[in-house]
Amino acid sequence: MIPIEKSEPIFDLVKSMSKAEKRNFKLYATRLSGNQSSNFIALFDLIDSSDVYSEERILAKCPIKKGQLPNTKAHLYKQILISLRMLMVQHNQAMQVKEGVEFSIILYNRGLYKQAEKNLQKLKEQAIFLNMHTTSLEIISLIRRIEDGHQTKSIAKNIDTTDKQIAQIFNELNNVSELYSSSIRLLSLHQTLGYARTEKDINLIINYFKPRLDVFKSKKLSFLESVFFYQAQVWYYYIQHDFVMCYKYASMWTRLFDTSPDMKILHYDNYLRGYSRLLEGLYLTKKYNLFCVYLHKLETEVESISTLNLNANIIYKQIIYINQLHKNFLDGDFEQGLEVVNKIDNFLLTHGKHIDIHQRMLMNYKIACLYFGDMNYSKCLEYLAEILETKDPQIRRDLQCYSKILKLIASYAAGIDLNIDYQIRSVYSYLVKMNDLHQVQREMLRFLKNLNNIYEYELKQELKNLYERLKVYENHPVERRTFFYLDILTWLESKITGVPMNIIIKNRLK
Numbered sequence: 001m002i003p004i005e006k007s008e009p010i011f012d013l014v015k016s017m018s019k020a021e022k023r024n025f026k027l028y029a030t031r032l033s034g035n036q037s038s039n040f041i042a043l044f045d046l047i048d049s050s051d052v053y054s055e056e057r058i059l060a061k062c063p064i065k066k067g068q069l070p071n072t073k074a075h076l077y078k079q080i081l082i083s084l085r086m087l088m089v090q091h092n093q094a095m096q097v098k099e100g101v102e103f104s105i106i107l108y109n110r111g112l113y114k115q116a117e118k119n120l121q122k123l124k125e126q127a128i129f130l131n132m133h134t135t136s137l138e139i140i141s142l143i144r145r146i147e148d149g150h151q152t153k154s155i156a157k158n159i160d161t162t163d164k165q166i167a168q169i170f171n172e173l174n175n176v177s178e179l180y181s182s183s184i185r186l187l188s189l190h191q192t193l194g195y196a197r198t199e200k201d202i203n204l205i206i207n208y209f210k211p212r213l214d215v216f217k218s219k220k221l222s223f224l225e226s227v228f229f230y231q232a233q234v235w236y237y238y239i240q241h242d243f244v245m246c247y248k249y250a251s252m253w254t255r256l257f258d259t260s261p262d263m264k265i266l267h268y269d270n271y272l273r274g275y276s277r278l279l280e281g282l283y284l285t286k287k288y289n290l291f292c293v294y295l296h297k298l299e300t301e302v303e304s305i306s307t308l309n310l311n312a313n314i315i316y317k318q319i320i321y322i323n324q325l326h327k328n329f330l331d332g333d334f335e336q337g338l339e340v341v342n343k344i345d346n347f348l349l350t351h352g353k354h355i356d357i358h359q360r361m362l363m364n365y366k367i368a369c370l371y372f373g374d375m376n377y378s379k380c381l382e383y384l385a386e387i388l389e390t391k392d393p394q395i396r397r398d399l400q401c402y403s404k405i406l407k408l409i410a411s412y413a414a415g416i417d418l419n420i421d422y423q424i425r426s427v428y429s430y431l432v433k434m435n436d437l438h439q440v441q442r443e444m445l446r447f448l449k450n451l452n453n454i455y456e457y458e459l460k461q462e463l464k465n466l467y468e469r470l471k472v473y474e475n476h477p478v479e480r481r482t483f484f485y486l487d488i489l490t491w492l493e494s495k496i497t498g499v500p501m502n503i504i505i506k507n508r509l510k
Helices: 009-015 019-029 039-048 055-061 066-088 093-109 113-129 133-149 155-193 199-214 223-239 243-258 261-266 268-284 288-303 310-331 334-354 357-373 377-388 397-413 420-433 439-453 456-471 481-485 488-497 501-509
Strands: none
Touching (some): 009 039, 019 039, 093 133, 199 223, 223 268, 268 288, 310 501, 357 377, 357 397, 357 501, 397 481, 420 439, 439 456, 488 501
């Protein structure tokens, strides 16, 4: 895992800017001749040319005293944001609406009431169309303020329409809030525990969330309500490992954006998250051909999105890299997967501080599984070590548990069996503590524990016996979750037949 440097807001902001944005800022900042030698511009130039943030270097190179530095940084930060806003507002409809509201307030304060009201009426329709609920309410409030203090011809005609619009906006806000709450609760559960571990887990999820989500099935939902409804449904089925239903709602989620191009551009990050769940559903149901079609569609589509911002670009790359690894798991092309690993390492080196710990752990686990499949057990253990350094047991508890199991298996496969009994007891105790010791894990740990009592000529038969014992759980409603984390059956088949895992996978794909 790439180490994450300490964050410095102004340094991070400057480094997030593109060449065009930096050029635009310099033009904006030097628009007055007196600013050409301003301290904040000198600070900007020095930060732009630096690889790491160093106050000592700044004080040595810039004409800024130590006591002036906090204020200079704050001023530079504000000026950069102003210049970026001026640049972004040209391409962002939501920002254009908010800018229009600010202009209307200026007109109102100058006594130009009719102009202000005319502007606001146009903006209200745009805001409602774009599902900008709070902005719509602000605009309606401003219109009523004008009508209340300065009687206009439209006041009586518009009052009923406006009341209906306000009621509808409040209703949508309430629905979005409830759906968003359910979605986040489900996501939080997954980030802590992973997939549902027992029948009890599944029943608790169904009993708590199903009534809350079923209420909305009979309602006519707006665009934003529909997005959060599909999102909540995706996580509801995903955590229960019902990936067919997960794929169904993820398809509806992304199709909604495909039929609303304006909303797609405005909420592209949400569209990408829906697409990520769609690909995940196809990967976990092993729909290889359809998975490749959708992955290729995303790879080619993003090239045509000229307004893709840094946030959406970072989300996009995480999705692409993870799913390129998924493709290699499905087709057994581990060699190509190693090329993706290099891209991920470079990506984390550049954008590591923008990526949360859950996603970094997931990337490291996927890479470890790739090296395990490629029989490069030392590299597998190296990436697992990054996950096992996590101090908080509540962060991706599932990945921590399966990393310990995979570490045991990789150590055995690599011939590193020193203190194997102690390691098995340690993992066993950890799984019990995390309440994540189930039948498949018990069978694997039992096999490893008995290795010292198995003669060489008996090993192949014992591997076959383990394979048969695990195979019966492949489609078990709960026990199957282990096979989403570890392709243990293919590994056992490889050990039994002497055929590398990638060849077995390729033959299976044919």
